[in-house]
Amino acid sequence: MPAKPQLPAGLPSRQQILDFIAQSAEPAGKREIARAFKLHGQEKIQLKALLKDMADEGLIDGKRTAFHRMGGVPRVTVLRVVDIEDGEAIAIPDTWQPDDATVPPRLRLIEKGRGSALRKGDRVLARTEEVGSGWRAHPMKKLPAMADQLLGVVEFDGAGKPWLAPVDKRLRNSSPISDLGGAEKGQLVLAEPAGKSPRSGVRVTEVLGDPLAPRAFSLIAIHKHGIPNVFVEEVLSEAQAAAKLPLSETKREDLRHLPIVAIDPSDARDHDDAIWAEPDGEGGFRALVAIADVSFYVRPGGALDREARKRGNSVYFPDRVVPMLPEVLSADVCSLRAGEDRAAIACHLTIDAKGNVTQWRFTRAIVRIAEVIAYEDAQARIDAGEANESLQNLWAAWRALAKARDQRDPLALELPERRVMLDEKGRIAEIRLRESLDAHRVVEDFMIAANVAAAKALESKVAPVVYRLHEPPSREKLVALKDYLSTFDKKLALGQVITPGLFNRLLKDIADEAEKALIMEAVLRSQTQAYYGPRNVGHFGLALGSYAHFTSPIRRYADLLVHRALVDSFGLEQPAPKGSLPPGSGLSERDRADLAKVSEAISDAERRAMSAERETIDRYVAAWLSARVGEVFETRITGVQKFGFFATIIGLGGDGLVPVSTLGAERFNFDEKSHVLEGEQSGTRYAIGDRLRLKLAEANPLTGALKFEPEHGAGARIEQRGKPMPLKRKGAHLVGQRGRPGNIRHQGRGKRK
Numbered sequence: 041m042p043a044k045p046q047l048p049a050g051l052p053s054r055q056q057i058l059d060f061i062a063q064s065a066e067p068a069g070k071r072e073i074a075r076a077f078k079l080h081g082q083e084k085i086q087l088k089a090l091l092k093d094m095a096d097e098g099l100i101d102g103k104r105t106a107f108h109r110m111g112g113v114p115r116v117t118v119l120r121v122v123d124i125e126d127g128e129a130i131a132i133p134d135t136w137q138p139d140d141a142t143v144p145p146r147l148r149l150i151e152k153g154r155g156s157a158l159r160k161g162d163r164v165l166a167r168t169e170e171v172g173s174g175w176r177a178h179p180m181k182k183l184p185a186m187a188d189q190l191l192g193v194v195e196f197d198g199a200g201k202p203w204l205a206p207v208d209k210r211l212r213n214s215s216p217i218s219d220l221g222g223a224e225k226g227q228l229v230l231a232e233p234a235g236k237s238p239r240s241g242v243r244v245t246e247v248l249g250d251p252l253a254p255r256a257f258s259l260i261a262i263h264k265h266g267i268p269n270v271f272v273e274e275v276l277s278e279a280q281a282a283a284k285l286p287l288s289e290t291k292r293e294d295l296r297h298l299p300i301v302a303i304d305p306s307d308a309r310d311h312d313d314a315i316w317a318e319p320d321g322e323g324g325f326r327a328l329v330a331i332a333d334v335s336f337y338v339r340p341g342g343a344l345d346r347e348a349r350k351r352g353n354s355v356y357f358p359d360r361v362v363p364m365l366p367e368v369l370s371a372d373v374c375s376l377r378a379g380e381d382r383a384a385i386a387c388h389l390t391i392d393a394k395g396n397v398t399q400w401r402f403t404r405a406i407v408r409i410a411e412v413i414a415y416e417d418a419q420a421r422i423d424a425g426e427a428n429e430s431l432q433n434l435w436a437a438w439r440a441l442a443k444a445r446d447q448r449d450p451l452a453l454e455l456p457e458r459r460v461m462l463d464e465k466g467r468i469a470e471i472r473l474r475e476s477l478d479a480h481r482v483v484e485d486f487m488i489a490a491n492v493a494a495a496k497a498l499e500s501k502v503a504p505v506v507y508r509l510h511e512p513p514s515r516e517k518l519v520a521l522k523d524y525l526s527t528f529d530k531k532l533a534l535g536q537v538i539t540p541g542l543f544n545r546l547l548k549d550i551a552d553e554a555e556k557a558l559i560m561e562a563v564l565r566s567q568t569q570a571y572y573g574p575r576n577v578g579h580f581g582l583a584l585g586s587y588a589h590f591t592s593p594i595r596r597y598a599d600l601l602v603h604r605a606l607v608d609s610f611g612l613e614q615p616a617p618k619g620s621l622p623p624g625s626g627l628s629e630r631d632r633a634d635l636a637k638v639s640e641a642i643s644d645a646e647r648r649a650m651s652a653e654r655e656t657i658d659r660y661v662a663a664w665l666s667a668r669v670g671e672v673f674e675t676r677i678t679g680v681q682k683f684g685f686f687a688t689i690i691g692l693g694g695d696g697l698v699p700v701s702t703l704g705a706e707r708f709n710f711d712e713k714s715h716v717l718e719g720e721q722s723g724t725r726y727a728i729g730d731r732l733r734l735k736l737a738e739a740n741p742l743t744g745a746l747k748f749e750p751e752h753g754a755g756a757r758i759e760q761r762g763k764p765m766p767l768k769r770k771g772a773h774l775v776g777q778r779g780r781p782g783n784i785r786h787q788g789r790g791k792r793k
Contacts, residue, residue: 050077050078050079050083051077051079051083051086051087051090052073052077052087054090054094056077057073057090057091057094060073060076060077061073061115068115070084070087070088070091073087073091074087095514113133113145113147113168113170113175114133114168115167115168116165116166116167116168116180117133117134117165117166117168118133118134118163118164118165118166118183119131119132119133119134119147119149119163119164119165119166119168119177120132120133120134120161120162120163121149121158121159121160121161121162121163121164122146122160123146123160124158124159124160125148128148128149128150128151129148129149129151129158129159129162130146130147130148130149131146131147131149131164131166131177132144132145132146132147133145134163145174145175146174146175147166147168147174147175147176147177148174148175148176148177149164149166149176149177149178149179150176150177150178150179151179158179158182159238160213160238161238162182163182163183164177164179164180164181164182164183165179165180165181165183166178166179166180167180190204190206190215190230190231190232190233190242191206191207191208191228191229191230191231191260191263191264192204192205192206192207192214192215192228192229192231193205193207193226193227193228193229193251193742194217194220194223194224194225194226194227194229194244195214195225195226196225201216202216202217202220203215203216203217204216204217204229204231204242204244205742207228207251207260207264207742207743208264208743215231215238215241215242216239216241216242217231217241217242217243217244218234218240218241218242218243219234219243219244220244221243221244221245221246221247222244222247223244223247226250226251227247227248227249227250227251228247228248228249228250228251228256228259228260229244229245229246229247229248230244230245230246230248230263231243231244231245232245251741251742252663252741252742253466255359255360255466257357257359257656257659257660257663257741258357258358258359258360258656260656260659260742261357261652261653261655261656261659262355262362262652264652264655265648265651265652266648267351267355267362267648267649267652268347268350268351268362269362271347271366272343272347274343275343275344275347275366276366276368278342278343278344278621279337279344279365279366279368279369280368281621282337282338282339282344282369282373282621283337283368283369283372283373285336285337285621287381287383287406290336290383290404290406290614291404291614292383292403292404292405292406292614293386293403293404293405293406294405294406295328295330295384295386295405295406295407296381296406296407296408298316298328298407299316299410299411299430300314300315300316300328300330300407300408300409300410301314301315301316301409301410301411301412301413301430301431301434302314302315302376302378302409302411302412302413303315303413303414303415303418303479303482303483304412304413304414304415305414305415306414306415306416306417309356309361309363309370309371310354310361310363310370310371310374310375310594310595311332311375311376311377311409311412312331312332312334312374312375312376312591312592312593312594312595313329313330313331313332313376313483313487313591313592314329314330314376314384314407314409315327315328315329315330315434315482315483315486316328316330316430316433316434317391317433317434317436317437318433319433319436320390322393323392323393324390324391324392324393324398324440325390325391325433325436325437325440326388326389326390326391327388327389327390327391327437327486327489328386328387328388328389329386329387329389329486329487329489329490329591330376330384330385330386330387330405330407331384331385331386331387331490331590331591331592331593331599331603332374332375332376332382332383332384332385332593332594333374333382333383333384333385333404333405333603334365334369334374334593334594334599334600334603335385335593335600335603335604335607335625335626336383336404336614336625337369337373337374337383338365338369338600339621339622339623339624339625340604340622340624340625340626340627340628340630340631341622341628341630342621342622344365344366345622348364348365348597348600349597349638349641349642351364351597351645352364352596352597352641352642352644352645352646352648352649353595353596353597353642353645353646353649354370354594354595354596354649355649355652355653356653357652357653357656358460358461358462358656358657358660359462359466363594363595364594364595364596364597365594369594370594370595374593374594375594376407376409376412377409377412378409378410378411378412379408379409380408380409381406381407381408382406382407382408382409383404383405383406384404384405384406384407385402385403385404385405385603385606385612386402386403386404386405386407387400387401387402387490387493387494387590388400388401388402388403389489389490389493391437391440391441391489392440393440394440394443394444394447395440395441395442395443395444395445395447396444397444397489397492397493400493400496400497402493402494402497402606402610402612403612404607404612404614410430413431415477415479415480415483416475416477416479418431418479418482419477419478419479422435422478422479434482434486435478435482437486438478438481438482438485438486441485441486441489442481442485445485445488448582448583448584449539449540449541449544449583450540450581450582450583450584451540451543451544451567451580451581451582451583452540452544452547453560453563453564454476454560455560455564457473457474458471458472458473458474458657458661458692458693459471459472459473459474460657460660460661468660468663468664471660471661471664471692473691487591488582488584488587490590490591491508491587491588491589491590491591492584492586492587493590494588494590494602494606495507495576495586495587495588495590496586497606497609497610498588498602498605498606498609499586501609501610503605503608503609504574504605504627504631504632504635505574505576505588505602505605506572506573506574506588506589506598506601506602506605506635506638506639507572507573507574507575507576507577507586507587507588508570508572508579508587508588508589508598509570509571509572509573509576509577509578509579509587510567510568510570510571510578510579510580510581510582511568511577511578511580512538512568512580513538513566513567513568513580514568515534517565517566517567517568518532518534518538518566519534520566521562521563521565521566522534524562525546525559525562528555528559530546530559532546539583540580540581540582540583541583543563546559546563547559547560547563557676558728558729561729567580567581568580569647571639571643571646572589572598572639572640572642572643572646573636573639573640573643574635574636574639575636588602589602590602590603590606596642597638597642597645598639598642601627601631601635601638604625604626604627604628604631605626605627607625607626607627608626608627613625613626655744657693658693658694658695658744659741659742659743659744660741661692661693661694661744661746662694662739662740662741662743662744662745662746663739663741665689665694665736665739665746666739666740666741668736668739669736669737669738669739670735670736671735671736672733672734672735672736672751673689673690673692673733673734673735673736673748674689674690674691674731674733675687675688675689675690675696675731675732675733675734675748676688676690676729676730676731676732677726677727677728677729677730677731677732678695678728679695679715679728680710680715680716680717680726680727680728681710681715682700682710682717683699683700684697684698684699684700684701684702684703684717685697685698685717685726686698687732687734687748690731694744694746695746696734696736696745696746696747696748697745697746697747697748698734698747698748698749698750699747700717702749702750703717703719703724703726703750704719704722706719706720706721706722707719707720707721708720708726715727715728733751734748734749734750734751735748735749735750735751735752736748737749
């Protein structure tokens with residue numbers, strides 16, 4: 041191991057930090073940097089600010105426990121072998137995120153001895169180093185496979201030999217099946233390796249049935265992402281015991297006289313929030329946000345809590361939900377059903393005439409929901425002038441809240457959301473874009489007000505908070521956005537303070553709808569990904585200094601932790617009867633000690649759920665389109681690579697590849713900086729945002745993959761639609777073409793913000 045470099049004491053410069061990270065043989069986090077430069081007290085606080093600035097400037101990336109150069113690879117990380125070249129294993133980072141770069145770096149693994157002992161698919165913990173313009177890695181330890189089970193479809197080759205075809209579109213190679221286990225051709229199965237060598241093949245362990253049958257697409261996502269979907273008996277038993285807790289023996293504020301309503305999607309599986317408001321006689325409003333009191337039933341330290349912590353959140357598919365809590369709680373006892381007494385945490389709000397929340401208080405309450413209304417029905421009543429007083433008061437209070445929101449000027453991106461409609465047999469009836477209504481905004485603004493109140497209430501008690509965090513765009517992405525905007529003759533001055541309102545004004549000034557859609561997507565790609573954490577950095581997208589998730593404890597563990605902190609801070613403890621459940625319902629010592637670790641775990645679980653939900657929608661879209669192969673669609677380019685470009689059907693979604701081989705006989709050159717394909721002879725250019733008419737050539741429901749070709753067949757010229765891309769685009773830098781932060785706005789029942 042190389043000797044540790046001798047470093048001067050005192051706050052280091054940016055270059056000294058970069059040099060230390062590059063030379064360190066082990067992960068270099070904030071603690072290691074502080075120790076190396078002998079920093080103490082105030083200097084450590086200054087170091088934290090300096091590291092944040094360096095991250096914002098695009099100099100470093102990573103977590104506080106291990107930084108690395110932006111665009112680089114952590115010093116010690118897990119790699120996955122993807123190829124064997126000249127006897128040497130080639131690997132990529134195992135957890136590479138789409139937003140980090142379009143293509144993950146390839147590292148050459150330097151193994152001891154002759155030849156490679158590693159094979160494709162192997163995972164290793166390795167020490168990495170940058171060499172010239174490339175990377176290499178030294179394996180430290182071989183790791184077990186991520187999962188023993190494989191999901192695929194049984195196929196037979198010409199010789200009658202069975203193979204397992206993967207359902208993951210990133211995997212191209214089939215595996216030989218040594219034991220069919222009773223499976224037949226075309227069936228979806230679970231399998232496991234039959235031996236240590238890939239040549240041993242796989243053996244089928246479970247037959248899941250027809251891969252195109254209703255409910256199969258979500259099942260594929262559940263198994264692929266390792267989403268826990270079975271509750272063990274211990275958890276179910278504890279849930280049953282919790283469901284029997286009597287409300288009559290608890291000390292609660294009785295709010296059953298208030299006509300509180302829950303406004304939710306028509307297909308909602310649970311109801312964990314409800315709202316009420318009335319004028320206060322002074323131009324403002326008294327309002328109430330009632331949230332299911334999940335902390336009363338799910339107590340820290342029990343099997344139920346451990347399972348909820350592991351799941352992190354519920355996962356919503358078109359045909360099913362994988363709940364965070366057993367159904368007896370999530371769909372019954374905790375769900376705020378109309379006409380039934382329910383335990384709630386009540387957030388009382390005082391709203392002035394300008395929409396500012398001037399006071400708040402939290403209580404444990406008993407509520408009886410007057411009505412559960414679908415968004416569409418609530419909106420229809422308001423539009424027709426048939427709404428009762430309760431709804432009219434809610435809309436009036438919302439108009440006040442909207443004034444404060446407009447003054448705050450949060451990021452306003454109108455992004456279409458696909459909705460898969462199934463018939464009674466689980467088959468696809470329709471795929472359409474979800475309509476955006478004022479009713480959605482009413483609920484959203486009440487929830488945001490309650491979430492802010494929860495964060496500020498806990499801060500007032502100097503209590504632990506699991507914040508919902510969204511950091512401003514990094515300088516690297518802002519520079520890329522600035523270069524992109526210049527291709528439309530629009531300026532983004534980086535010397536000013538970057539606010540959400542700056543992006544809103546930019547979009548407001550664009551009259552051409554096609555151009556506005558392109559720039560809106562570019563603004564979205566510039567945003568960071570929201571996450572959970574105990575150290576407040578604010579919420580950039582919502583233009584809020586303090587924000588926590590409080591309103592969805594049935595389906596998000598982060599909200600449950602916030603509820604527990606409120607229970608502790610405001611003396612709301614409700615002990616369970618002796619012997620039936622863990623006694624306390626506030627934060628446990630483990631919660632307090634591991635808040636950062638728990639926050640990171642539930643952030644990872646959220647990203648897992650988002651990927652599974654998105655991929656399932658893609659499979660449904662591919663299944664919907666499989667009967668329309670050969671049709672021509674209006675599409676827009678979403679990503680460009682040297683092997684072709686990706687396009688999505690406008691109004692429907694679903695990315696499909698247009699291989700460069702279908703674009704004609706001429707050679708196409710790939711400009712890596714601008715992400716443009718350009719023909720050598722014709723000068724034809726394909727860039728992100730271009731609108732094209734393309735023919736659907738393939739649609740694979742199993743993988744969700746689509747493939748397009750020119751409208752008049754492979755090799756034919758593609759007609760450019762709409763506004764052509766300026767030639768100046770050649771110098772632009774685009775970031776994260778196919779990856780979207782995806783959690784700045786509401787997304788179905790997830791209500792991610």
